[in-house]
Amino acid sequence: MSNEPRQQIYDSTAPSTDTRESRMGEGVDDRFNSKLREAFGASPFILTKFDNFMNWVRGSSMFMLQFGIACCSIEMIHSYAIKHDLDRFGAGVPRASPRQADVMIVPGTIVSKFGPRMKRVYDQMPEPKFVVGMGSCTISGGPFQQGYNVVKGAEEIIPVDIHVPGCPPRPEALIYGVAKLQERIANGESSPVVVKPYELEEFGDLPRDELVQKLADQIDEDDLVMRYNWADSP
Amino acid sequence: MSTELERAVTETVTEEELEALIGDRALARDDHKNAPGFVVRPDDVQDVLLDLREEAGFDHLSCVTAQQYEDRYESIYHLKKYADPTQEVSVVVPTSVDDPVSQTAEPVFRSADWAEREAFDLVGIDYEGHPDPRRILLPETWQGHPLSLDYDQEKPQIVTLTEHANPIQPDHRDEESDTMFLNIGPHHPATHGVLHVKTVLDGETVADVDPDIGYLHRSEEQMCQQGTYRHQIMPYPDRWDYVSAGILNEWAYARTAEDLADLEVPEYAQVIRTMSAELSRIASHMLALGTFALDVYGDFTAIFQYTFRDREIVQDILEDLTGQRLMFNYFRLGGVAWDLPEPREEFFAKVRDFLDDLPAKVAEYNDLVTSNEIFQIRCVDTGILEPEVAKQYGCTGPVARGSGIDYDLRRDDPYGYYPNLEWNVVTEDGCDNYSRVLVRMQEVEESAKIIEQCIDLLEEWPEDERNIQSNVPRTLKPDADTETYRAVEAAKGELGIYIRSDGTDKPGRFKIRSPSFHNLSALEEMTKGEYIPDLVASLGSLDIVLGEVDR
Numbered sequence: 001m002s003n004e005p006r007q008q009i010y011d012s013t014a015p016s017t018d019t020r021e022s023r024m025g026e027g028v029d030d031r032f033n034s035k036l037r038e039a040f041g042a043s044p045f046i047l048t049k050f051d052n053f054m055n056w057v058r059g060s061s062m063f064m065l066q067f068g069i070a071c072c073s074i075e076m077i078h079s080y081a082i083k084h085d086l087d088r089f090g091a092g093v094p095r096a097s098p099r100q101a102d103v104m105i106v107p108g109t110i111v112s113k114f115g116p117r118m119k120r121v122y123d124q125m126p127e128p129k130f131v132v133g134m135g136s137c138t139i140s141g142g143p144f145q146q147g148y149n150v151v152k153g154a155e156e157i158i159p160v161d162i163h164v165p166g167c168p169p170r171p172e173a174l175i176y177g178v179a180k181l182q183e184r185i186a187n188g189e190s191s192p193v194v195v196k197p198y199e200l201e202e203f204g205d206l207p208r209d210e211l212v213q214k215l216a217d218q219i220d221e222d223d224l225v226m227r228y229n230w231a232d233s234p
Numbered sequence: 235m236s237t238e239l240e241r242a243v244t245e246t247v248t249e250e251e252l253e254a255l256i257g258d259r260a261l262a263r264d265d266h267k268n269a270p271g272f273v274v275r276p277d278d279v280q281d282v283l284l285d286l287r288e289e290a291g292f293d294h295l296s297c298v299t300a301q302q303y304e305d306r307y308e309s310i311y312h313l314k315k316y317a318d319p320t321q322e323v324s325v326v327v328p329t330s331v332d333d334p335v336s337q338t339a340e341p342v343f344r345s346a347d348w349a350e351r352e353a354f355d356l357v358g359i360d361y362e363g364h365p366d367p368r369r370i371l372l373p374e375t376w377q378g379h380p381l382s383l384d385y386d387q388e389k390p391q392i393v394t395l396t397e398h399a400n401p402i403q404p405d406h407r408d409e410e411s412d413t414m415f416l417n418i419g420p421h422h423p424a425t426h427g428v429l430h431v432k433t434v435l436d437g438e439t440v441a442d443v444d445p446d447i448g449y450l451h452r453s454e455e456q457m458c459q460q461g462t463y464r465h466q467i468m469p470y471p472d473r474w475d476y477v478s479a480g481i482l483n484e485w486a487y488a489r490t491a492e493d494l495a496d497l498e499v500p501e502y503a504q505v506i507r508t509m510s511a512e513l514s515r516i517a518s519h520m521l522a523l524g525t526f527a528l529d530v531y532g533d534f535t536a537i538f539q540y541t542f543r544d545r546e547i548v549q550d551i552l553e554d555l556t557g558q559r560l561m562f563n564y565f566r567l568g569g570v571a572w573d574l575p576e577p578r579e580e581f582f583a584k585v586r587d588f589l590d591d592l593p594a595k596v597a598e599y600n601d602l603v604t605s606n607e608i609f610q611i612r613c614v615d616t617g618i619l620e621p622e623v624a625k626q627y628g629c630t631g632p633v634a635r636g637s638g639i640d641y642d643l644r645r646d647d648p649y650g651y652y653p654n655l656e657w658n659v660v661t662e663d664g665c666d667n668y669s670r671v672l673v674r675m676q677e678v679e680e681s682a683k684i685i686e687q688c689i690d691l692l693e694e695w696p697e698d699e700r701n702i703q704s705n706v707p708r709t710l711k712p713d714a715d716t717e718t719y720r721a722v723e724a725a726k727g728e729l730g731i732y733i734r735s736d737g738t739d740k741p742g743r744f745k746i747r748s749p750s751f752h753n754l755s756a757l758e759e760m761t762k763g764e765y766i767p768d769l770v771a772s773l774g775s776l777d778i779v780l781g782e783v784d785r
């Protein structure tokens with residue numbers, strides 16, 4: 001978006017503050033000197049592409065999914081709460097329903113049993129949606145990478161835009177990650193949807209190997225299943 | 235009930251009496267470091283346990299450990315007394331490798347229900363007569379038992395997503411009895427993480443609940459079995475009960491391993507341990523209070539934020555001490571990692587400031603929470619857990635103390651520096667959600683007392699006697715086949731660890747007895763026949779943390 005005042009209106013590049021001053025009176029508070037205010041200046045109009053405008057809006061008002069998994073969620077709550085107050089950056093109102101959220105912070109270890117659920121929650125979020133992976137567990141499985149039951153990173157299941165490393169990352173680090181995400185969104189970037197090893201499929205669609213044969217009388221043809229494959233994960 | 239006062243003396247059962255009681259049902263002795271052990275036949279389990287409970291007063295089935303040896307499977311029942319947890323006995327039940335079937339202990343102790351399901355799930359022992367022989371932590375469709383010796387972790391598995399059907403669908407309503415099936419979780423704001431409660435509702439009344447756990451089963455026991463005693467295990471306990479109660483969990487491992495390898499801990503280190511553990515407890519209880527207020531009247535703005543403000547202060551202090559906000563990794567076998575931060579005066583001043591402010595804050599919480607009418611309506615006389623029921627389910631910690639069970643390992647099975655300090659064990663006998671909250675609030679004050687005394691001691695400690703670690707060999711190799719089970723009072727209750735060493739520098743079997751796991755199993759008793767909103771309140775007042783339930 002154009003932050004620069006249009007040259008044909010002004011003589012200098014300094015923003016005009018006449019309107020603002022007449023409106024605010026004396027002693028304008030510093031916080032009104034935002035880039036936006038400077039950009040608007042005397043003119044109430046601004047020219048930009050609609051897409052850019054939408055990206056900027058998206059990045060500036062994000063609704064997080066209230067979603068706790070493991071240890072990292074404690075630090076995530078701390079980022080929402082007093083002192084760190086993620087809301088300062090326009091991203092701090094957690095929504096309990098995935099249908100109202102557009103950013104999902106994945107705070108913790110994902111295990112085989114939870115994988116399909118997380119996928120489902122992600123699928124329920126409306127487009128466009130973004131994911132912040134919090135902690136080493138969402139990068140690689142973290143300290144539990146060798147576990148028989150642990151998915152080695154959130155990226156195996158859903159696309160992740162920003163990884164925040166740490167075990168757990170400090171709230172400051174998470175906030176930095178969210179700020180970076182906002183920056184990316186405002187620039188119209190988001191991570192490409194990669195092909196993931198773990199997909200939800202109907203049981204009937206799985207190749208008929210030994211394991212599938214064995215489970216055939218336990219699982220219905222049209223039940224959704226996910227194949228957990230420890231050996232082939234990175 | 236200060237620690238100074240001896241609690242009501244219970245009769246001590248001597249080993250001879252136990253031998254006589256079990257008689258020739260004992261095939262052999264298999265003593266553990268903490269307790270005498272008796273080997274019994276798989277079909278004598280109920281008999282022996284019943285006698286031990288009725289005749290000898292062992293009313294607390296603390297833990298069930300299952301493990302596989304080359305030539306046999308083994309279930310160990312660790313029994314204690316609520317009245318005196320230093321009296322312990324283990325019942326060891328071997329079964330053959332080809333046909334691992336053993337009698338269930340569920341009719342004698344309800345807590346064996348979930349414990350045996352877990353043993354079946356992870357190790358693969360079948361319990362004959364078990365009322366509900368399903369997997370508990372892993373998905374139903376899992377192949378193999380991961381902690382058995384022949385498990386191949388490289389094999390693919392298939393996990394289903396059936397439970398996610400919409401509750402409004404016709405098949406979720408029972409045509410005849412007019413009940414409705416409702417899924418709560420695994421992603422739900424009131425479940426404190428990833429817990430799934432399958433609920434059957436009759437109108438607004440809860441007809442049946444079945445907690446479905448395992449959504450955070452991170453193979454903690456396997457991880458600990460792969461780490462070396464000296465350094466590689468200590469980081470994991472921090473991640474069991476991750477609500478800042480890390481230090482309390484570390485203590486559980488430290489206590490067990492020190493017991494196993496006969497390590498001494500210098501007195502100075504014990505004082506630091508005691509102080510930091512109580513700081514952890516305060517942080518943990520603060521979170522319990524905040525989230526409980528959030529659960530029962532959706533207070534995200536005042537109480538929740540206040541408790542987090544106070545947690546920040548505690549976390550700052552702990553960060554100064556340990557270097558981390560949440561995953562402290564501060565204890566070492568035989569002591570702690572490092573001394574108090576310099577300048578010490580500054581640290582003491584910071585802790586004292588916190589302690590000075592605490593009474594006013596607690597008073598404020600009492601104004602906001604416990605004397606609030608809405609809160610009382612929600613909590614008084616809901617989620618009733620009678621003491622006898624609580625004992626049957628192996629409940630411990632604030633949950634047991636809220637039901638009037640006077641049981642606190644810090645006093646009853648002393649460790650650390652607790653026996654030398656002045657403090658009280660808090661109990662309430664309301665048995666309801668309200669009592670459990672009251673217990674936690676008062677425990678915060680008791681913890682503050684303990685910290686204050688520790689600070690006094692540390693301030694006076696002569697400079698040349700500040701010994702933070704005893705001499706511990708670089709690689710620890712406890713003698714083969716030493717077994718021990720030790721527990722400490724963590725934030726949620728009795729956190730126990732069983733370790734069997736196999737002569738190497740890694741444990742042969744590492745079993746975690748988690749308090750939240752057993753407390754959660756009592757949910758059914760607390761909520762059946764109550765209203766559905768009370769279910770949420772009861773769940774909140776149990777203060778479970780899923781990292782510890784699922785491990």
Ligand code: SF4
Pocket residue numbers: 070071072073107108109134135136137138142143166167168169473561
């Ligand atoms: S990254 Fe560390 S703190 Fe975060 S969930 Fe994983 S183990 Fe817990």
